[in-house]
Amino acid sequence: xxxxxxxxxxxxxxxxxxxxxxxxxxxxxxxxxxxxxxxxxxxxxxxxxxxxxxxxxxxxxxxxxxxxxxxxxxxxxxxxxxxxxxxxxxxxxxxxxxxxxxxxxxxxxxxxxxxxxxxxxxxxxxxxxxxxxxxxxxxxxxxxxxxxxxxxxxxxxxxxxxxxxxxxxxxxxxxxxxxxxxxxxxxxxxxxxxxxxxxxxxxxxxxxxxxxxxxxxxxxxxxxxxxxxxxxxxxxxxxxxxxxxxxxxxxxxxxxxxxxxxxxxxxxxxxxxxxxxxxxxxxxxxxxxxxxxxxxxxxxxxxxxxxxxxxxxxxxxxxxxxxxxxxxxxxxxxxxxxxxxxxxxxxxxxxxxxxxxxxxxxxxxxxxxxxxxxxxxxxxxxxxxxxxxxxxxxxxxxxxxxxxxxxxxxxxxxxxxxxxxxxxxxxxxxxxxxxxxxxxxxxxxxxxxxxxxxxxxxxxxxxxxxxxxxxxxxxxxxxxxxxxxxxxxxxxxxxxxxxxxxxxxxxxxxxxxxxxxxxxxxxxxxxxxxxxxxxxxxxxxxxxxxxxxxxxxxxxxxxxxxxxxxxxxxxxxxxxxxxxxxxxxxxxxxxxxxxxxxxxxxxxxxxxxxxxxxxxxxxxxxxxxxxxxxxxxxxxxxxxxxxxxxxxxxxxxxxxxxxxxxxxxxxxxxxxxxxxxxxxxxxxxxxxxxxxxxxxxxxxxxxxxxxxxxxxxxxxxxxxxxxxxxxxxxxxxxxxxxxxxxxxxxxxxxxxxxxx
Ligand code: BGC
Numbered sequence: 001x002x003x004x005x006x007x008x009x010x011x012x013x014x015x016x017x018x019x020x021x022x023x024x025x026x027x028x029x030x031x032x033x034x035x036x037x038x039x040x041x042x043x044x045x046x047x048x049x050x051x052x053x054x055x056x057x058x059x060x061x062x063x064x065x066x067x068x069x070x071x072x073x074x075x076x077x078x079x080x081x082x083x084x085x086x087x088x089x090x091x092x093x094x095x096x097x098x099x100x101x102x103x104x105x106x107x108x109x110x111x112x113x114x115x116x117x118x119x120x121x122x123x124x125x126x127x128x129x130x131x132x133x134x135x136x137x138x139x140x141x142x143x144x145x146x147x148x149x150x151x152x153x154x155x156x157x158x159x160x161x162x163x164x165x166x167x168x169x170x171x172x173x174x175x176x177x178x179x180x181x182x183x184x185x186x187x188x189x190x191x192x193x194x195x196x197x198x199x200x201x202x203x204x205x206x207x208x209x210x211x212x213x214x215x216x217x218x219x220x221x222x223x224x225x226x227x228x229x230x231x232x233x234x235x236x237x238x239x240x241x242x243x244x245x246x247x248x249x250x251x252x253x254x255x256x257x258x259x260x261x262x263x264x265x266x267x268x269x270x271x272x273x274x275x276x277x278x279x280x281x282x283x284x285x286x287x288x289x290x291x292x293x294x295x296x297x298x299x300x301x302x303x304x305x306x307x308x309x310x311x312x313x314x315x316x317x318x319x320x321x322x323x324x325x326x327x328x329x330x331x332x333x334x335x336x337x338x339x340x341x342x343x344x345x346x347x348x349x350x351x352x353x354x355x356x357x358x359x360x361x362x363x364x365x366x367x368x369x370x371x372x373x374x375x376x377x378x379x380x381x382x383x384x385x386x387x388x389x390x391x392x393x394x395x396x397x398x399x400x401x402x403x404x405x406x407x408x409x410x411x412x413x414x415x416x417x418x419x420x421x422x423x424x425x426x427x428x429x430x431x432x433x434x435x436x437x438x439x440x441x442x443x444x445x446x447x448x449x450x451x452x453x454x455x456x457x458x459x460x461x462x463x464x465x466x467x468x469x470x471x472x473x474x475x476x477x478x479x480x481x482x483x484x485x486x487x488x489x490x491x492x493x494x495x496x497x498x499x500x501x502x503x504x505x506x507x508x509x510x511x512x513x514x515x516x517x518x519x520x521x522x523x524x525x526x527x528x529x530x531x532x533x534x535x536x537x538x539x540x541x542x543x544x545x546x547x548x549x550x551x552x553x554x555x556x557x558x559x560x561x562x563x564x565x566x567x568x569x570x571x572x573x574x575x576x577x578x579x580x581x582x583x584x585x586x587x588x589x590x591x592x593x594x595x596x597x598x599x600x601x602x603x604x605x606x607x608x609x610x611x612x613x614x615x616x617x618x619x620x621x622x623x624x625x626x627x628x629x630x631x632x633x634x635x636x637x638x639x640x641x642x643x644x645x646x647x648x649x650x651x652x653x654x655x656x657x658x659x660x661x662x663x664x665x666x667x668x669x670x671x672x673x674x675x676x677x678x679x680x681x682x683x684x685x686x687x688x689x690x691x692x693x694x695x696x697x698x699x700x701x702x703x704x705x706x707x708x709x710x711x712x713x714x715x716x717x718x719x720x721x722x723x724x725x726x727x728x729x730x731x732x733x734x735x736x737x738x739x740x741x742x743x744x745x746x747x748x749x750x751x752x753x754x755x756x
Contacts, residue, residue, distance in 0.1 A: 001034070001284070001288045002034075003281060003284045003285060006033045006034060006035060006284060007280055007281060007284070010033050010280065012266055012267075014030050015262075016260075016263050017030065017256055017259055018035075018280055019243065019259075019276075019280075019283075020250040020251070020253050020254055021250065021251045023252060024051070024059070024251075024252040024253070025040050025042060025051055025059065025252070026038040026039065026040055026253075027039050027249075027283060027287055035287070038287070039103035039104065039286065039290040039291065040101060040103050041102070041103065041104040041105075041149075041151070041195075042102045042104070042105060043105075043106045043107070043351045043352055044106055044123075044351055044353075044354070045073075045074055045105075045106075045107030045123060045352055046070060046071045046073045046074065046077075046107075046123075046347065046354070047069055047070040047071055047352075047354035047356070047471075048065070048066065048068040048069075048093070048096050048097065048102060048105075048354065049065040049068070049351065049352070049354050049355075050066045050100050050102050051065060051066075052065070064355050067301065068096070068301075068355055068356070069096070069301055069304040069305055069307075069354075069356070069471075069472060070346065070347050070354045070356040070357075070359075070472040071089055071092075071307075071311055071472075072311055072312050072315050072468065072469065072471040073122045073123060073347060073348055073352065073450060073469040073471070074108060074123050074124060074125045075121060075124070075125075075451065075468045075469060075494075076312065076316070076469060076470050076490075077089060077125075077135070077139075077311065077315055078135050079316075079468065079491060079493050079543070080311070080315045080489070080490055080608070081491050081493075081606050081608050082314055082608045083134065083137075083138045084138070085311060085314050086135050086136075086139040087138035088311070089139060089307075090138065090139040090142020090144075090150075091142035091145060092142075092304055093142070093148075094142060094145065094146025094147070094148045095146050095299070096304065097146070098146055098147065098148060098294065098295055098297040099296065099297040099299035101294065101296075103294070104148065104149035104150065104286075104290065105143055105149070105150055106153065106351070107150065107151065107152075107153065107352075108125070108136050108139050108140065108150065108152060108153075109123045109124055109125075109152075110124070110125065110132055110133075110152050110153070110155075110183040110184055111157070111158050111159055111199075112124065112127060112132070112179055113125075113126060113127040113159075113451070113524075113525065114159040114160070114504075114505050114524050115159070115160065115505040115506075115510075116420070116423055116452045116494075116503060117160070117420045117421070117500070118159055118160050118161065118419055118420075118451070119161040119350075119414050119415050119417065119418050119419045120416050121451035121494075122352075122414065122450020122451060122469050123348060123352050123416070126493040126494060127494045127495065128494075128525060128526070128602075128603050129179055129180070129182035130182065130186075130602070130603050131493055132183035133182055133184075133185070133186030134186070134606070136152065136183055136186070136187045136191070137186060137187060137190045137191045140152070140187055141191050144191070144193070147293030147294065148293070149194030149227075149290060150194060150195070151193065151194075151195040151196065151197045151230060152184055152197065153197035153199070153232065154197055154198070154208075154232050155197060155198050155208060155214070155215075155219070155229075156176070156181055156199055156203065156214060157169045157171060157201060158200060158201050158208075158232075160509065160511075161416065161417055161418050161419045162418070162419050162511070163514060164200045165201070165234065166200075166201075166514055167510075167514050167515065167516055168202035168204065168205050168515050168516070169518060170516065170517045171203065171204065172518070172633075173631070174631045174633060175521045175522050176203075177638075178630060178631050179522055181218070184196070184219075188219065188223045188224070188225050189223055192226070193227060194227045194286060194289065194290075195227055195228045195230050195286065196225065196227065196228075196229050196230070197230050197231070197232050198211075198230070198231055198232060198235060198247060199235065207235070207238075207242075209235045209236050209247050210238055210245045210247070212244065212246060215229055215245050215246035215247055216245060216246035219246070227282070227286070228249060228285070229248050229249070229282070230247075230251055231247055231249065231251055233251050233351075236250045239258040239262060240262060240270060243262065243271060243275050244271055244275050247279070248278075248279040248282040249279070249282075249283050262276065301357040302357075302358075304357075305357055305358050305472060308471040308472055308473040309360075309471075309473030309476045311471065312467075312470040312471050312473050312474060312478075313480055313481060313486045314490065314582075315470065316466065316467050316468070316477065316481055316490050317465070317466040317468075317488065317492055317542070317543045318463075318466075318481070318488040318543060318544040318545065319466050319492075319496070319538050319542065319543075320458070320463055320544070321462075321544050322463065323442070323462060324546075325402065325442045325462040325463040326463050326465070326482060326484070327481075328370060328402060328482055330370065331370065332370060332371075332401040333371045333373075333399070333402075334370060334371065334373075334400055334402050334403070334404055335372070335373055335396040335397045335399070335400035335402070335404070336363070336366060336374045336375075337393045337396065337404065337405050337406065337432070338377050338380075338406035338432075339376050339377070339380035339381070339406070340380045340407060340446070340448045341361060341362040341366075342361055342362075342363045342374070342380070343381065344361050344362070344380070344406070344474045345408050345409065345411065345469060346359065346448065346471055347469050347471065348414065348415060348416070349414075349416060350417055351416055352416070359472045359475075360472065360476050361475040362475045362478060363475070364475050365475045365476050366479065369479050369483045373396050373399070373400070375389075375393040375395070376389055376392075376393070377389055377390060377392070377393035377432050378426070378428040378432055379428075380408070380410060380448075381410045381411060382410060382412075382426075383410070383427055383429075384428060385428035385431070385432065393432060393435075394436065394439060397439045397441050398439050398441070400441060401441070401442075402441065402442045402444065403441050403442065403444070404446060404482065405429075405432070405433055405436060405444070406446050407433070407446065407447055407448070408425070408429075408448030408467075409426075409451075410426065413426070414450050414451060419510060422500060423452065423453055423454045423497075423500040423503075424453065433445060433457045434456075434457055434460075437460045442462045442463075443460075443461040443463070444461065444463035444465065444482070445461050445463070445465070446464075446465045446478060446482070447464065447465070447466050447467060447468075448467050448469065449468065449469070450468065451494075452495075452496040452497065454498070454499055455496075455537060458537060465481065465488070466490070466492070484579075487546045487547065487580065487581040487582070488544065488545060489582035489583075489584070490543050491542060491584040491652065492538060492539070492540055492541060495525050495540045496537040497529070497537060498536060502534060504520040504523055504525070504529075505518075505519075505520055505524070507519065508520065522599065525540060526539060526540035526601075526653045527600075530599065531599060531600055539653050539654040539655075540603075540652065540653040541586050541651070541655075542651075542652040542654070543584060543651075545577075545581040545582070545583065546577070546579050547575055547611075548575075548577045549574065549575060549576065549581070549583040550573070550576045551571055551585075551649060551651075551657035552571070552572045552574070553571060553618075554569070554571050554649060554659075555569070555570050555571075556647070556660070556662055558662075559662050559663065560662070560665050561663070561665070562666040563625035563629075563640050563666075563667045566622060566627070567662060568620060568621070568622050568623070569587060569623060569647055570618050570619065570621070571585065571658060572616050572619075573585055573609055573611065573617055573618075574615070574616040575613050575614060575616075576614075577613060578613050580611065580612050580613065581611060582609065582610045582611070583609055583651065584606060585606060585649065586605070586606045586650060586653070587603070587604055587605035587606065587621050587623075587647065587649050588601035588602060588603055588604065588647075588648045588649075588656065589601065589602055589604045589627050589628060589645055589646070589647060590646040591628070591641070592643070592644040592646050593641040593645070593664075595643065595670060596632075598630055601648060601653065604621075604623055604627040605621035605622075605623065607621070626638065628640040632670075634673055635671065640664060640667055641664070642663075642665055643663065643664060644663055645661065646659055647662055668754075669686055669754070671686060671688060671689075671751050671754065671755065672686055672751070675744060676725065676740065676741075677725045677727060678725065679724060679725055680722065680725075680726065681718075681722030681724075684718060684721070684722075688754045689750060692750055697743055700729050700735055700739075700743075701713055701721070704717065704720075704721065704729070704732060726743065726744060727740060
């Protein structure tokens with residue numbers, strides 16, 4: 001395929017035709033110029049939702065997608081904190097795509113979990129951008145190393161389903177840069193996804209699909225992205241504006257609805273030929289790359305089902321385990337209660353929904369684990385109950401040694417396309433759990449949900465296992481954990497708040513009059529709860545094991561370091577229990593320089609380590625300059641103040657075992673913006689400009705001090721000057737405009753010289 005020749009030969013109309021897909025999942029063919037082959041894209045992040053095709057390669061509609069294997073959703077896989085597992089998942093999916101002739105897999109979804117109510121949280125990875133980025137990279141590499149593309153989505157700030165195709169997210173640049181963009185940034189820079197899917201929503205009034213700042217300035221110019229940008233399905237409003245902004249491909253196809261508009265726009269100079277050619281080139285490059293990397297293969301569904309089970313075991317999070325209620329001991333008689341044991345909820349609804357090959361429920365496999373009886377109690381798909389079902393469940397509980405309640409959110413409670421309206425479980429489930437508590441038997445609740453739920457019974461039950469949406473092998477995986485065949489090692493990739501009203505975006509979700517104010521700014525998830533010192537049900541990073549771990553020997557390559565060199569931190573972790581286990585060792589950085597508004601701590605490193613009983617391993621983290629920086633639009637980029645930072649290492653964001661302070665030196669000073677309105681306090685706070693105020697502006701300052709009846713710059717006068725703009729010297733000491741102007745110019749020079 002000679003791309004440049006094709007571009008040269010294509011008519012304007014043909015190029016305009018190429019700008020949108022053919023049907024739902026394919027690129028257009030333009031046979032006249034030799035573009036005889038198309039590529040196929042398909043959802044989704046946790047299993048293949050490939051449209052079946054007939055013998056002519058035409059899609060067959062109406063019968064759902066192909067028989068596929070459903071892996072755990074991202075809410076679960078991210079909780080593994082296991083980069084290798086993500087790579088394994090990616091490469092398994094990549095191989096499946098090869099076998100099914102899918103050229104691009106539409107995932108992973110990298111939006112942040114801003115509110116637990118977002119209907120798609122199950123598909124999203126975390127409330128923490130560093131964690132999401134770190135987990136996305138190996139997944140993407142895994143898929144792409146198999147010769148199949150990925151599509152990181154939904155770029156950007158698609159954090160709710162309410163009015164998702166229209167609402168405008170009103171969000172400041174610092175918040176975008178620190179919270180909503182970094183997972184995409186890391187994925188682009190480190191894994192080079194073949195495609196990026198722009199989101200439906202608007203950002204500060206501009207559709208992502210038309211947002212030149214986002215799609216060109218940030219994505220391509222700053223991050224160096226070279227792949228294709230595709231629209232989310234139906235995200236295009238003004239196609240011409242989109243091409244100009246850097247949106248290459250519109251999906252799905254629309255029977256050439258926008259061809260005339262594009263042709264007219266080029267003809268009347270509204271759209272440059274160059275912009276159209278760039279988009280055409282990006283599409284053709286993807287087609288060529290995809291076609292050339294197709295090698296075929298075999299989709300062994302049974303083998304991949306086993307992988308789905310293995311992956312699920314690594315993801316479940318043991319939230320609570322009082323008196324070591326788990327694991328179930330040999331011979332213990334267990335009552336298995338709750339419809340989810342029979343009909344597990346193991347995947348979410350919408351575009352990620354797959355047609356599962358083999359679903360194993362707990363009821364299917366329970367005979368292989370120990371003496372157990374099953375009583376439904378409540379159904380998995382509705383919020384209803386009968387007294388008879390409840391009575392039967394209570395009776396089963398009374399006759400058992402331990403009670404396992406399989407609870408969760410029915411499909412109708414969370415899905416793509418709509419948000420949840422509350423954070424509760426179905427009433428029937430909460431009611432039955434309370435009744436089971438009254439039996440006095442040890443109770444363990446196993447949750448099947450894509451996003452946190454309130455747990456009013458949290459302090460009354462003995463154990464809680466968060467199984468999330470664990471894929472089609474959920475039954476085997478969950479039982480392996482409950483019976484101790486596998487030691488749980490998942491940790492929360494999100495905070496579980498006590499109640500919805502506590503959540504950071506509560507007041508600003510889902511917005512009104514088509515606008516959503518991101519009023520909590522950078523304080524989402526644990527950044528918010530920690531800043532406000534709030535109690536939560538279970539903190540970010542939390543996860544128990546059947547063994548215990550001890551942390552010791554926190555060491556640093558240097559206690560004083562420069563941002564450029566960064567710092568290496570290591571810590572020893574020992575398994576102090578009697579069974580093998582895996583610990584998620586987390587490292588958080590907290591800015592204690594006191595110079596800016598920053599979160600108490602932010603995750604900047606993690607490693608999952610497997611340890612035999614009594615074994616010790618040293619875990620090492622390399623902290624680069626970004627680990628300390630925040631984004632300052634005023635300074636024009638990422639910035640870290642000189643001074644102290646606390647490094648904390650531990651098993652969760654609130655179980656920090658070792659802490660120490662280190663000092664950043666030699667970095668640039670934070671510079672004030674200089675103009676007539678610059679506040680004197682900002683000049684005095686900056687070591688670069690302070691001497692000028694004290695020496696060159698001494699006359700003015702002294703005169704001001706006299707007004708305040710002080711002799712010179714005292715603490716009191718300095719405090720009074722803090723919020724005084726330079727221009728106000730006119731009023732307080734009669735400084736003429738030209739004198740102030742002279743100082744402004746001189747200060748500007750000082751700042752400019754320093755920056756150079
Ligand atoms: C979703 C995307 C998905 C696409 C294609 C959209 O509605 O937002 O995540 O990839 O449909 O199914």
